[in-house]
Amino acid sequence: MKDEQNRIELELQAAESGEFEILAISAGLGNGWEFPAQVLQESVGMWDKVECYLDHHMAQRSVRNLAGVLYSPAWDAARLGIVAKLRAVGPGAQVLQALGAAMLSEGVKPKVGFSADVIFTAEERRARKILKVNSVDLVIDPARGGAFLRALNQLSEGVNEMEEVKETQLEKDAQAVKVLLDAQKQQDALTAEAEKARAVRVQMCGYLLESGLSAAKLPEPVKARIRAQFTGKAFEPADLVTAIEDGRKLVSELTGGMVVNGPGHITEMYTTEDQLQAAVDDMLGAPREPGQEKIKAARLSGIREFYLLLTGDQDFHGGYYPQRAKLATTADFTGLTKNALNKIVANRWQQLGLAGYDWWNKVSVVEHFNNLNTITGTLVGTVGTLPVVAEGADYTELVVGDSPETADFVKYGGYIPLTLELIDRDETRKLRAYPAELAAAGIRRLSGLVAAIFSGTSGTGPLMADTGRLFNATAVTTVGGHANLLTAALSGAEWETVSTAIYNQPMLVKGGTGYAGVGPKMALNPRYMLVPRTLALTAKQILYPELAREATYNYQNQQRGDVGDVVVVPEWTDTTDWAAACDPALAPAIFVGERFGIMPEIFIANDELNGAVFTNDEHRLKVRHFLAVWVNDYRPLHKSNVAGG
DSSP: OHHHHHHHHHHHHHHHHTEEEEEEEESEEETTEEEOHHHHHHTGGGGTTOEEEBSOOOSOOOGGGEEEEEEEEEEETTTTEEEEEEEEOSTTHHHHHHHHHHHHSSSOOOSEEEEEEEEEEEETTEEEEEEEEEEEEEEESOSSOBEEEEEOOGGGGTHHHHHHHHHHHHHHHHHHHHHHHHHHHHHHHHHHHHHHHHHHHHHHHHHHHHHHHHHHTOOHHHHHHHHHHHTTSOOOHHHHHHHHHHHHHHHHHHTTTOOOOSSOOOOOOOOHHHHHHHHHHHHHTOOOOTTOTTOOOOOOOOHHHHHHHHHOOTTOOSSOOTTTOSOOOSOOHHHHHHHHHHHHHHHHHHHHIIIIITHHHHHEEEEEOSSOSOEEEOOBOOOOSOOOOOTTOOOOOOOOOBOOEEEOOEEEEEEEEEEHHHHHTTOHHHHHHHHHHHHHHHHHHHHHHHHHHHHHHHHTOOBOTTSSBSSOOSOTTSTTOOOOEEOOOOOHHHHHHHHHHHHTOBOOOOSSTTTTTOSOBOOOOOOEEEEOGGGHHHHHHHHOGGGOOOTTOOTTTTTTTOOOEEEEOTTOOOSSOEEEEOOTTTSOOEEEEESSOSSOEEEEEOOTTSHHHHHHSEEEEEEEEEEEEEESOSTTEEEEOOTTO
């Protein structure tokens, strides 16, 4: 027991002298990194003369925390680590000595040990080579194996020698500490001077910032943005000039090149969605939206680039992958493409109309409906003439004529496949052609529906509510009689006959026996002569006398002053039949009902879970068209079914 007490006293005395043997680092896992024994053994020479600090201070180590210096490092095979001698030196030496004595004594001990700060290369969290040892620091709960092993008992090697060395070493240590403290004071002084110089420069930069912004005459939001970027910072004047120029360029782009007098005012702004829509419109050849003509949109190379840009669908699954999409926007591929295609439909519709396919618009009335219910097209007639009312006598009820006609909406449509292969092959020209074809199909369908009113049922048209076919030769005094069907070929004289027949048509009074055909004359001439393409020249020579070339033709008087226009009906195949119609603004006869617009609508289905995308790898361009075509009144119309056509 006495020997044990003597050993402890000797170790404490040695601890007070500031010499320890420590385990600097051992093989194993620390802070998530594995340090193999071979890697540590290869680095033994790097641990000589390495400083020891109190706690880690990797960003800025200070002399105030210096506690000791390592020397005589060696590899300890038993401990699989590097052991070294540690001499306590510096302002932290007393703390190091006290903790060393505590750690080597009996009883409860703190979790104190040594942690190495090293620079190393690694592969998959496993150290491969230690490049430098920065320090071995005394810390709480070290990461990898550092510990006090023993206090060096130099008394056993000769107390007298230790005492002689001790005084000399202490003098050297004191001198070294003084040098380090002086150096630290100088560093602190330099740091303080640098801070003062920086504060002066920041203040000067602030004056420069406000002066530059005042002279720039930028809008206040742009000034605020630049001010936030530079306030409280030391900066180079060139950086401020660059920021102001960027601000001017931004204002110039936002104002669309407009002349700015005085302080700038932003009057035109475009969103990312506006620019994308303009780019897609340009790519597909669609007209831009009104007000977006000045947008400087990026030029897209084709549908493939646009698809990948917005969907990120690099594997062409048909879905949307925001993590791979190159643009963060609320707009989507389907919506932008649909908008452009619908504008192409509208543009193509207009072009075909100018080419003659809107002939039906001249002879009919287009009406919008809010639902798909059966349409009842009531025709209100006239009261005939006002009867005499004797003095003191009662007024009699006026007989108002009506002729209700009905019609049902019919849905027309279909789809064109927009395959993922088409997108990947970048067949933009084919996609551009699709909506033009859909527009042509829609306007031809409507043209055919109106044309069939004249050519259906062997040229007699649909059955009216009064039980008579639209075109028949029965006298109007008979219920169902319309007296608007003849058989003579087209000529100037026959046009006059038809015009007279329409002019003399009685207005509707009441649909019933005794009332049929008793109204006053409609007193309107036909406005349009409807003919097949084979009769176009003949019709023009009749209505436009200057085209006539016969020597005896009196084209100064014939039809001169009368209102008339030739309408060629593309769907008529009979080469001799022709018809006449009044201006629908004065006497409406043919009605065209539309539910969602007179032009067909385009929809695109492009979800990756959509059946077509899943089973066929195709987005479908669907076209839908709701139309109802009917005749409300026979009086403004006349037909001539010529035999042999």
